[in-house]
Amino acid sequence: MSAVKPPVxxxxxLRVEYPLANGAVFTAVESASLVIQPGEIHALVGESGAGKTxxxxxxxxxxxxxxxxxxxxxxIGGKPLDPSKGSAEGVVLGRDVGAVFQDPMTxxxxxxxxESQLTETMRTHLKLDKAAARARALSLLEAxxxxxxxxxLKAYPHQLSGGQRQRVVIAAALSCDPKLVVADEPTTALDxxxxxxILKLLRDLADQRGIGILxxxxxxxxxxxxxxxxxxMHRGKxxxxxxxxxxxRRPKAPYAKALIGAVPRIDAKLDRFPVIGEEGKGRAAxxxxxxxxxxxxxxxxxxxxxxxxxxxxxxxxxxxxxxxxSKGHTFRAVDGVSFSVHSGEVxxLVGESGxxxxxxxxxxxxxxxxxxxxVVYRGQNVAGEGAVRRVGPLRQAIQMIFQDPYSSLNxxxxxxxxxxxxxxxxxxxxxxxxxxxxxxxLIEAVGLEAxxxxxxxxxFSGGQRQRLSISRALGARPKLIVCDExxxxLDxxxxxxILxxxxxxxxxxxxxxxxxxxxxxxVRQMCDRVAVMRSGKLVEEAESETLFEAPQxxxxxxxxxxxxxxxxxxxxxxxx
Amino acid sequence: xxxxASPGLITRIGAPISVLAAAALALIIVACALLASWIAPxxxxxxxxxxxxxxxxxxxxxADGDAHFLLGTDNQGRDLLSTMLYGARVSIMIGGGAVLxxxxxxxxxxxxxxxxxxxxxxxxxxxxxxxxxxxxxxxALLVSGVxxxxxxxxxxxxxxxxxxxxxxxxxxxxxxxxxVRAATMVETAKDYVRAAKVIGLPSRRIMLRHIxxxxxxxVLVISTINLAAAVLTEATLSFLGxxxxxxxxxxxxxxxxxxxxxFSGIWWIAxxxxxxLVILVLAVNIVGDWLRDRFNPKLRVKR
Numbered sequence: 001m002s003a004v005k006p007p008v009x010x011x012x013x014l015r016v017e018y019p020l021a022n023g024a025v026f027t028a029v030e031s032a033s034l035v036i037q038p039g040e041i042h043a044l045v046g047e048s049g050a051g052k053t054x055x056x057x058x059x060x061x062x063x064x065x066x067x068x069x070x071x072x073x074x075x076i077g078g079k080p081l082d083p084s085k086g087s088a089e090g091v092v093l094g095r096d097v098g099a100v101f102q103d104p105m106t107x108x109x110x111x112x113x114x115e116s117q118l119t120e121t122m123r124t125h126l127k128l129d130k131a132a133a134r135a136r137a138l139s140l141l142e143a144x145x146x147x148x149x150x151x152x153l154k155a156y157p158h159q160l161s162g163g164q165r166q167r168v169v170i171a172a173a174l175s176c177d178p179k180l181v182v183a184d185e186p187t188t189a190l191d192x193x194x195x196x197x198i199l200k201l202l203r204d205l206a207d208q209r210g211i212g213i214l215x216x217x218x219x220x221x222x223x224x225x226x227x228x229x230x231x232x233m234h235r236g237k238x239x240x241x242x243x244x245x246x247x248x249r250r251p252k253a254p255y256a257k258a259l260i261g262a263v264p265r266i267d268a269k270l271d272r273f274p275v276i277g278e279e280g281k282g283r284a285a286x287x288x289x290x291x292x293x294x295x296x297x298x299x300x301x302x303x304x305x306x307x308x309x310x311x312x313x314x315x316x317x318x319x320x321x322x323x324x325x326s327k328g329h330t331f332r333a334v335d336g337v338s339f340s341v342h343s344g345e346v347x348x349l350v351g352e353s354g355x356x357x358x359x360x361x362x363x364x365x366x367x368x369x370x371x372x373x374x375v376v377y378r379g380q381n382v383a384g385e386g387a388v389r390r391v392g393p394l395r396q397a398i399q400m401i402f403q404d405p406y407s408s409l410n411x412x413x414x415x416x417x418x419x420x421x422x423x424x425x426x427x428x429x430x431x432x433x434x435x436x437x438x439x440x441x442l443i444e445a446v447g448l449e450a451x452x453x454x455x456x457x458x459x460f461s462g463g464q465r466q467r468l469s470i471s472r473a474l475g476a477r478p479k480l481i482v483c484d485e486x487x488x489x490l491d492x493x494x495x496x497x498i499l500x501x502x503x504x505x506x507x508x509x510x511x512x513x514x515x516x517x518x519x520x521x522x523v524r525q526m527c528d529r530v531a532v533m534r535s536g537k538l539v540e541e542a543e544s545e546t547l548f549e550a551p552q553x554x555x556x557x558x559x560x561x562x563x564x565x566x567x568x569x570x571x572x573x574x575x576x
Numbered sequence: 577x578x579x580x581a582s583p584g585l586i587t588r589i590g591a592p593i594s595v596l597a598a599a600a601l602a603l604i605i606v607a608c609a610l611l612a613s614w615i616a617p618x619x620x621x622x623x624x625x626x627x628x629x630x631x632x633x634x635x636x637x638x639a640d641g642d643a644h645f646l647l648g649t650d651n652q653g654r655d656l657l658s659t660m661l662y663g664a665r666v667s668i669m670i671g672g673g674a675v676l677x678x679x680x681x682x683x684x685x686x687x688x689x690x691x692x693x694x695x696x697x698x699x700x701x702x703x704x705x706x707x708x709x710x711x712x713x714x715x716a717l718l719v720s721g722v723x724x725x726x727x728x729x730x731x732x733x734x735x736x737x738x739x740x741x742x743x744x745x746x747x748x749x750x751x752x753x754x755x756v757r758a759a760t761m762v763e764t765a766k767d768y769v770r771a772a773k774v775i776g777l778p779s780r781r782i783m784l785r786h787i788x789x790x791x792x793x794x795v796l797v798i799s800t801i802n803l804a805a806a807v808l809t810e811a812t813l814s815f816l817g818x819x820x821x822x823x824x825x826x827x828x829x830x831x832x833x834x835x836x837x838x839f840s841g842i843w844w845i846a847x848x849x850x851x852x853l854v855i856l857v858l859a860v861n862i863v864g865d866w867l868r869d870r871f872n873p874k875l876r877v878k879r
Contacts (some may be wrong), residue, residue, distance in 0.1 A: 388778065408766075
């Protein structure tokens with residue numbers, strides 16, 4: 001890279017504002033500056049609402065109205081971007097700036113073949129004829145590593161896997177030889193194994209073609225793996241910027257330190273997660289002690305029989321045919337899975353998307369009926385052939401926490417009525433006043449103020465909602481809680497808080513947790529024992545430490561090796 | 577705190593002036609109709625209050641008009657304005673009743689179909705499909721015809737409104753059921769419903785307490801548009817002679833009566849009720865269309 005070339009992207013003192021309906025102005029980005037040289041990957045990280053995507057959109061001229069650039073400048077390849085038009089003189093989105101978006105399921109038009117999506121931009125911007133565009137599309141597909149590119153050209157997006165689709169999106173972004181690619185969370189929707197391939201592809205493109213990449217992400221592991229430089233943002237402001245290794249190893253700003261500290265480690269188990277800011281408030285400890293008193297945990301099983309055992313579980317989904325009477329298609333989501341969970345432990349179930357882990361969570365919590373096999377809770381068959389009906393204490397015993405805190409609370413009900421529902425339904429409180437007390441205690445136990453009962457769910461942030469969702473599950477006084485990806489839609493600092501909360505609740509009430517997750521680092525931090533799943537089957541089950549230190553199955557080894565982590569960098573800094 | 581009278585209210589509703597005007601007009605007509613017994617100059621249902629001698633008097637503003645009868649009189653000597661006010665009341669009450677019955681039935685069946693799916697869903701929705709394959713008027717004629725055949729009192733002033741409400745609702749519930757079914761399917765897949773299932777709440781409680789409040793906004797929108805449609809259907813049926821009897825006329829009955837006299841130069845008996853009907857239906861439709869657009873996120877323009 002010669003020094004005389006202008007940087008592919010230079011942002012100086014950028015300020016993006018959104019005028020609000022009431023006349024106030026929301027500043028999404030304030031005095032942000034960054035420079036990307038050719039061949040450099042510059043990561044922009046931060047939690048949701050930090051303004052990182054806004055910067056990406058400003059560069060691409062895709063700011064949503066009424067948002068606009070209020071101050072500062074953006075130069076693309078040395079040419080200034082006109083804030084009023086949202087594009088630089090002679091710079092065309094699609095030709096000089098390529099875009100890769102988060103979700104490959106929606107960023108390709110389902111009605112066009114791969115060929116027409118790829119050739120469209122080339123024919124518009126490069127004025128290529130059909131044959132030349134096709135030849136170029138072929139070479140691009142080869143460059144992004146799609147097998148049998150000849151055949152894939154004819155394919156529609158739904159005929160490709162998620163990873164292949166994201167490759168096609170990247171190929172489209174590269175189609176006109178851009179100098180700059182803006183990649184907004186390019187691997188967030190993908191599994192770790194696919195993510196590793198896409199990250200390697202981006203790195204190769206930067207190295208071999210000298211493309212500058214602005215990588216917007218929330219994942220510190222991704223940053224550590226491929227970025228040359230990193231800029232950490234918080235509430236619209238740049239808090240720290242510099243070479244990746246330096247920033248991640250020795251962050252200076254307090255927020256950067258806290259953010260990096262909150263990333264779950266996969267290399268060693270910690271007692272608690274370091275947490276940014278306050279970790280819940282109020283009388284959490286008292287409230288938890290009170291819950292424990294009510295839960296009557298006297299019946300802990302002493303003789304070592306498991307609290308829950310899943311035996312030979314099979315779940316099949318039948319998709320119906322197009323015409324009535326035509327034979328449907330059977331899909332086996334869970335295929336002969338057996339494991340058992342002991343009282344008081346945290347049992348982890350990990351695997352990539354589509355491996356059947358969530359289906360198992362649904363069977364255990366009674367939402368889905370198994371095709372074969374059974375689930376036994378404390379000697380009682382609760383799912384499968386000959387299962388007893390789950391009513392009363394049996395139904396109360398197993399509760400669930402869901403992935404999406406935005407849809408798991410009914411937006412038309414006050415928090416108080418949502419939390420009181422299980423209490424009143426199971427008559428766990430003698431009077432209305434007592435129920436109200438219980439609700440207050442539940443809210444305090446998850447680190448919120450009891451006044452929350454009077455408010456509606458929209459008044460709370462994602463992390464607070466997840467806390468409330470946990471207190472609803474606790475309201476039925478369960479013995480076992482199924483946690484289905486409880487933190488995967490939360491920011492890393494909030495994730496640390498929620499995971500700490502689950503640990504504390506487990507310690508205080510002797511709960512058993514079945515934790516479903518795709519995040520191996522989270523699983524290592526939380527679980528006592530772990531089972532790894534792959535396409536409906538259990539491939540390995542072991543004590544958590546054993547599994548992470550000495551994995552036996554090749555798939556487990558592969559998964560562990562693919563996770564992008566901070567640990568390499570961290571390890572070096574500790575050795576130094 | 578802002579009071580209701582603050583200037584912000586109207587801008588916060590965000591409706592264009594034409595919609596506000598239509599809403600005001602619709603409200604005025606409905607209010608006048610409902611208050612007919614107090615504001616109408618005469619009582620057309622009271623035989624003693626009118627005289628056949630006054631029959632077919634033209635409106636007061638024409639050359640031969642009588643100052644006592646602002647819009648003239650009908651063929652029985654009833655004051656047309658009073659008869660129209662009472663008629664509008666009948667029309668609106670039948671329309672409103674039909675919407676209420678159709679909405680209740682449709683929402684319940686839609687909830688069941690969407691929540692349980694499978695055979696329950698197939699049964700309810702196929703019945704709905706069959707009903708929709710008949711033209712609205714034909715089906716309503718069928719229902720009121722059958723009712724008159726098996727039940728001799730069906731044509732009387734007491735029973736005719738109930739028969740009409742049933743005849744119109746038979747058709748309209750399907751639209752509610754389809755909309756609510758679709759919305760219920762979306763809501764049922766959401767985590768808050770799954771959470772309620774895991775807690776072990778009975779299906780009835782999940783449907784009524786959790787899902788119903790979340791599927792109601794499209795129902796309100798459909799109801800507005802259907803109210804106008806129901807008033808029109810009622811008028812059509814009455815015009816065809818299977819609706820309200822002439823002794824207790826709705827707007828449709830009045831138009832039918834007037835229709836017989838139009839060619840003898842007595843135009844007002846048909847014209848004024850017809851105008852009232854058009855204005856009412858148009859106003860309600862404008863409000864309904866606006867509501868529909870407003871609750872449809874796809875059509876909402878970013879401001």
